[in-house]
Amino acid sequence: MNCILMHKNCYSLKSLLKFLVKSTKSKYLILLLAAAFVINSKLFAQQGNNKVAFFGLGRAVLQQTQLSGKALDSDTSNAKQANSGNTLIDVGLNVKPNANTQINLIFRAKNEFGGFYGSGATVNVRQLFVKGAIAKKINYKIGDIDLKQSRYTLWNYDEEGRVNESTALSMLRDVVYYENFYNKNNEWRVQGAQTDFAFSIKNIIQKWNSQAYIARIKVASSAPEMLINGVSTTIDQSKFLTLGLNYANTFEVAKTSSEPSTFRNPVFTVTGSTKLQTDKIEAKLFTEFGQSTLEYINTTVPVNLKQGGMMEVGASIDLKKIGLVASASFRSVSSDFFSAGAQSKRINFNQSASLFPTIGNDFATRETNLWDLSRDTRLYNRNLSQRLMNYNPRYANTLAYGDATPNRQGAVFNINYKHKSEIVDAFLQANFLSNIKGEGALEAKNYQLIKTGANVNIDKILESTRVFKLSLGFGMDKASRNGDTITSVDYLSNIIDAGVDAEILKNTEILLGIKTIKAKGKEYIPVRSGYNQIENFTLLKDDHKETILAIGLKYKFTKNIFVALQHHYVKVDDFGKDYKINQSFILFNLIY
Amino acid sequence: MRLMKNIWLIAIILGFWACKKPKEVDGPLVTEFYGPFNLVEGFKASADTFSFNNTQANHFTAKFNRSADWKITIKGLQSGAVKEIVGSSKVIDFNNSVWNGSTTFIPVFKSENCEATFTVEDEGVLIKDTVFIKTVKPVDQGLVIADFETNNPGFFIDYSSDGDTIRVESAPLKAPYGKQYFLMQGYDKNGDTYLGQLGIEAKDVISSDTVFKTSTKAPSELYFNLLVYGFNKPSILKIQFGEDENNNKITDNKTEDVYAKSVTVDWVGWKVVSIKYSETTIDNASATGNKKQEPDKIGIVSFIHLTTAVKGKAAYAFDYMIFTTGKPFQP
Numbered sequence: 001m002n003c004i005l006m007h008k009n010c011y012s013l014k015s016l017l018k019f020l021v022k023s024t025k026s027k028y029l030i031l032l033l034a035a036a037f038v039i040n041s042k043l044f045a046q047q048g049n050n051k052v053a054f055f056g057l058g059r060a061v062l063q064q065t066q067l068s069g070k071a072l073d074s075d076t077s078n079a080k081q082a083n084s085g086n087t088l089i090d091v092g093l094n095v096k097p098n099a100n101t102q103i104n105l106i107f108r109a110k111n112e113f114g115g116f117y118g119s120g121a122t123v124n125v126r127q128l129f130v131k132g133a134i135a136k137k138i139n140y141k142i143g144d145i146d147l148k149q150s151r152y153t154l155w156n157y158d159e160e161g162r163v164n165e166s167t168a169l170s171m172l173r174d175v176v177y178y179e180n181f182y183n184k185n186n187e188w189r190v191q192g193a194q195t196d197f198a199f200s201i202k203n204i205i206q207k208w209n210s211q212a213y214i215a216r217i218k219v220a221s222s223a224p225e226m227l228i229n230g231v232s233t234t235i236d237q238s239k240f241l242t243l244g245l246n247y248a249n250t251f252e253v254a255k256t257s258s259e260p261s262t263f264r265n266p267v268f269t270v271t272g273s274t275k276l277q278t279d280k281i282e283a284k285l286f287t288e289f290g291q292s293t294l295e296y297i298n299t300t301v302p303v304n305l306k307q308g309g310m311m312e313v314g315a316s317i318d319l320k321k322i323g324l325v326a327s328a329s330f331r332s333v334s335s336d337f338f339s340a341g342a343q344s345k346r347i348n349f350n351q352s353a354s355l356f357p358t359i360g361n362d363f364a365t366r367e368t369n370l371w372d373l374s375r376d377t378r379l380y381n382r383n384l385s386q387r388l389m390n391y392n393p394r395y396a397n398t399l400a401y402g403d404a405t406p407n408r409q410g411a412v413f414n415i416n417y418k419h420k421s422e423i424v425d426a427f428l429q430a431n432f433l434s435n436i437k438g439e440g441a442l443e444a445k446n447y448q449l450i451k452t453g454a455n456v457n458i459d460k461i462l463e464s465t466r467v468f469k470l471s472l473g474f475g476m477d478k479a480s481r482n483g484d485t486i487t488s489v490d491y492l493s494n495i496i497d498a499g500v501d502a503e504i505l506k507n508t509e510i511l512l513g514i515k516t517i518k519a520k521g522k523e524y525i526p527v528r529s530g531y532n533q534i535e536n537f538t539l540l541k542d543d544h545k546e547t548i549l550a551i552g553l554k555y556k557f558t559k560n561i562f563v564a565l566q567h568h569y570v571k572v573d574d575f576g577k578d579y580k581i582n583q584s585f586i587l588f589n590l591i592y
Numbered sequence: 593m594r595l596m597k598n599i600w601l602i603a604i605i606l607g608f609w610a611c612k613k614p615k616e617v618d619g620p621l622v623t624e625f626y627g628p629f630n631l632v633e634g635f636k637a638s639a640d641t642f643s644f645n646n647t648q649a650n651h652f653t654a655k656f657n658r659s660a661d662w663k664i665t666i667k668g669l670q671s672g673a674v675k676e677i678v679g680s681s682k683v684i685d686f687n688n689s690v691w692n693g694s695t696t697f698i699p700v701f702k703s704e705n706c707e708a709t710f711t712v713e714d715e716g717v718l719i720k721d722t723v724f725i726k727t728v729k730p731v732d733q734g735l736v737i738a739d740f741e742t743n744n745p746g747f748f749i750d751y752s753s754d755g756d757t758i759r760v761e762s763a764p765l766k767a768p769y770g771k772q773y774f775l776m777q778g779y780d781k782n783g784d785t786y787l788g789q790l791g792i793e794a795k796d797v798i799s800s801d802t803v804f805k806t807s808t809k810a811p812s813e814l815y816f817n818l819l820v821y822g823f824n825k826p827s828i829l830k831i832q833f834g835e836d837e838n839n840n841k842i843t844d845n846k847t848e849d850v851y852a853k854s855v856t857v858d859w860v861g862w863k864v865v866s867i868k869y870s871e872t873t874i875d876n877a878s879a880t881g882n883k884k885q886e887p888d889k890i891g892i893v894s895f896i897h898l899t900t901a902v903k904g905k906a907a908y909a910f911d912y913m914i915f916t917t918g919k920p921f922q923p
Contacts, residue, residue: 079783079902219883221873258811258870258885335618363826363858363900407618440622442615486627524622534619536659536680539626 055092056106058590059175061085062113067356069571069579075360082355085113085585090126101132104143138197145194146187147213149232150288152310152333153248153267154341156186157402159380160395161373161517164427164453164473166499168513168550171564171587172375179377182346189382190215190228207236217250217384225256228341228384234271244271246290250340250384254297261299263386267292267339269310282318286329287311294338296531303531308337308406316414323418328411335407335437338532340384342404347373348381349390359579370395370495370517371548371570371581387532394493394519394544397477398431398449408433408447423461426454440524440537441487451475453497466503473497479523491521491542499550507557511566513550520544545573560591623658624682630657635664635684635710635719644693644729651691652677652708652721654684660712664689666723670704673697674861684710693729694922698768698819698862701725732923734817734916735806737797737893741770749790758788758897761909768819768862768923769912776897777823777907785828787897787906792913794891795841802841803891808917811870811885816893817921818913822859827906828898830854831867832875836891837882843891849874849881856900857908866920 062085072080088110095103106127129143148154165173176182181189192215200207210233218226230248237243246269252262269290276283289311296303314329352358352365354376359366368379373395381389391400399405410433418425429451435444453473459466474496481489499513524537552566563586570581633655642650652664659682666675674697679688695701703725710719740760749758757777767773778787794801808814820829832852834843843850852875853867869887877883893913899906914921 078904082902221883221885358901435618437616437618439618440620442617486623487621526619536620537622537625539622 051096053094053096054592055094056090056592057178058087058089058588058592060087060588061172061175061585063583063585065355065581065583067359067579067581071359071577071579078356078358078360078363083113084355087111087113092127100134100136102130104129104131137199138195140193140195142193144189144191145213145215146181146183146185146189147194147215147230148185148187149230149246149248149341150244150269150271151403152269152288152290152337152339152342153232153246154188154228154230154339155402155404156182156188156344156346157342157404158186159346159373160391160400161370161495162473162515163451163475163495163497164455164471165374165497165515166471166511166513166550167469167501168499168511168552168566169374169497169515169548169568171511171552171554171566172585175587176375176377176380180346180380180382182380188341188344188384190217192216192228204237205235206238209234209236220253220256223257223259224252224254224262226250226252226384226386230341240274240276242271242273245269246271248339248341250386252386261296263294263296265292265294265338265340265386267341280319280321282320284316284318285314286316287313289313292337292339294336294532299531303533306336306338306532308334310334310337310404312403314412323420325414325416327414329413330410331403331412331433332409332436333404333406335435335439337404337406338388339404340386343388343401343406344381344383344385345389345391345401346380348379349392351379354378356581366579367574368392369570369572370515370546371568374515374548387530388528391525393477393479393491393523393525393540394517394542395495397479397491397493397523398433398447407435407437407439409436410434410447421460422457424454424456426452428452439526439534441481441483443481443483443487445479445481445489448476448478459503466506467501467509468503469501471497471499471501489521489523491519491523491540493517493519507555509554509556511550511552511554511564513548515546515548517546518544543575545571547571561589563588620659625659627658629660629712629715629717631655631717632657635721637708637721637723638686639723641724641726642691642693643727644725645727649686649690650693651686652684652689652710654710654719656682656712658682660715662710662712665709665711666691666706667709668701668704668706668725671699671702673699673701675701692922693725696863698923699766700768700923701728703728729922732914732916732919732921734914734921735804736912736914737804738774738792738913739770740767740772740774740911749788758790765821765909767911773821773909773911775907775909776895777825777905778897779905780899780903783902785899785902785904787899789894789896791892791894793843802839803836803889804893804915806887806890806915806917809886809888811887812868813917814869814887815866815916815920816869816913817864817866817916819862819911819923820855820857820865821862821909821911822857823907824860825905825907826856826858826900827908828854828900829857829865829908829910830896830898832892832894832896833869833872833890834892834894835881835886835889837886837889839889841891845876845879847880849879849883849885850876851885854898862911864921864923868920 065082067080088108090106090108092106108126109123111121127144129141131141133139192213194213196211198207198209212231214229216227228248228250232246234244249266251264254262269288271288273284273286292308294306310333312329312331314327316327318325353368353372356366358364372379413430415428431449433447438444456470458470459468477493479489479491495517497515501509501511503509519542521542523540525540526534527536527538529535549569550566552564554562554564556562565586568583572579635654638651638653659680661680664677673695675691676696677689681688693701706723706725708721708723711717757775759775760772761775762772765773780787794804806814830852832850834845835849836843837848851872853872855865869885874883897906
């Protein structure tokens, strides 16, 4: 019998799960259960039981926000102040009934401030998966899974609007990431099943890794159910040569709704790399090339099948003693290349902000700004999109859909430097791209995207044990096109990020952050049909500035528990019509 | 190292190669939307007299040198009825400007002289033509669930603590059909944007019915229509459809699906609002319903009155609620 010790009582796994299922009928029972788990977690550790482990997160945020400025001078229709916040606890349970099986479950209890006596409280299951190994060879995972393949098949690209962002401004962004299941590995959180295995063939193949998956990414409603399946395999033939294959197919399942039309989007790419290395240097050649198909079936109007291709070839060099890695590559992604898994954006620009969504007596939608993007969970997308999502060229124009942005080709350069004593780390990315097909004109647009940044750890220079860090970042995104007064394009956006983290007292840091963006010029933004075809252009004539200043204190109780108090000042100036946002917030965060 | 130098050189050459002029264009040319605008062929009605009791395609014609956002506004000179036809194209013809005699802003057209005005607002174009209506359009058929006249259903009303005005009125507005209409207006005192709601159950319309006897099971075929009067106070009208999945004469929003769609009422005057059932979305996703749109199981329709902003004002009136099949109701 699988026996789980709980303090001095003993429950079977079956009875525990049965109890959990019953308990979900009452949120109060869940809260009690959660509390019991937290209280008992120490006891588990003390007793050395390794079949059950507890983990989780607790968080409380309380914020007061005010809106003011010229844009609101005669506004009598909208609220100018908002108080909001919530407390939540995620109680995670990792059960190992045997050496090859794991059940992972996270319960969430959340209470919105203002929902008194439990009226704003919710209890639900945040995460549930089972994983294990068949015959100790083939790993599997069923339930909530995180998936990624290559940058052109399945990849959750980082969102726009930040270049080496300060700690002060990224604090609430970390909350957004946690809430949306984003991680540093650029994976998409989906529900389905995944398996992977690895083997080797002596003297022929050093290591052969493969993974396969299937996941449901949209339930049937008025549109059919949407699934994604795929396979990735990587063969390390030797330490000199690696070959790979990626295949991802996003498709709708016919007859799962009354809508007869469906779409399918298979994408495959081949990867390869070869390298030479010594103790001092590693030189590498790499490539990825592939093809996508986009097909709409049973549509009321005929839609042509679209096939697109991509190709990337480059070289990199790693000067190990200096700590410098540099690469140069050529990339070409055709205008018809479509990959739902790689081109879906994190930010949903069709969604209005949670705070002050409208402005003015005509209830005009307040445009999402950089500050909203740094803190508003509602603006973020967790689903793969079957068409290219809208973007705002102020924040990303050259690579609106990451490296997989269609209709771009040109040279890409990257340099990363890390000082061996960790005093300085710095990076430079430069993209010089142009259209493959003219976009609304025969003349191609040329794009230049440069991002650079550095972190200076002054504490390392001073040999201090207290944190003293300076962070800087700068980005320039430029689009231009020659032509007459109608077709010409000239659009420039500059973003600056800077910040200071200084531990003024033991465990107490002062945080400063600044972010500015200036966007000016003329650009045409493609408007796409439901079938992903450009059918019109929106003319953007922009003269826009945003400034965000952040100041705050952070007190660390332990490495994983902190409380922070911050004030943010935001000024948005659009053709001289400005508005300001002032927000003070307290954030308590606990990871256990 | 020589190899690496050569690779960098190749990358730079490829970069320059990438800057070559493309020979194809993705999408239409921007000049089709943003170039200088000229009329190639003037605006006119396809005939001097329109009859709406036959298959005659009554329409308008015009041609321009590029695409533009245009609007045709037809006004009954006696009735005051208004029909608007909008489009974005280079050509106006029977494909995009057929008029079947319906009305955008109530009242409905009579047999009368009408003035048709063609405008391209961005270009300052305004051209007028006249047309005579010989025979008016027959009234669309469907399942009328409320007209707020003598056949008033025994609906339920929920008032929020804001004290919203929710009642049948006969003045000051002129009802589009009959003499009475239903008014909802108020101010969001408590800051939750909710003002109140009206609910109509199938048994209120025909006492022996537990679900509305719609004539289709296909969500994409069923339309719910009503006439809505806007007061220039942007308001949200959320329409909910509760299904009785197990035919037990109760629509339970914890165990059965509720579908909804919100409409922002931001116009002045009477206007038709039509909702295709397949375009509604689930409103109680956490309930244990079957998550399947079943138009033949709708047991209740609710009208929820919301403001567009916290502590805002909201007002609208509505009348003549009707389910139609295959196409939206056109007065």
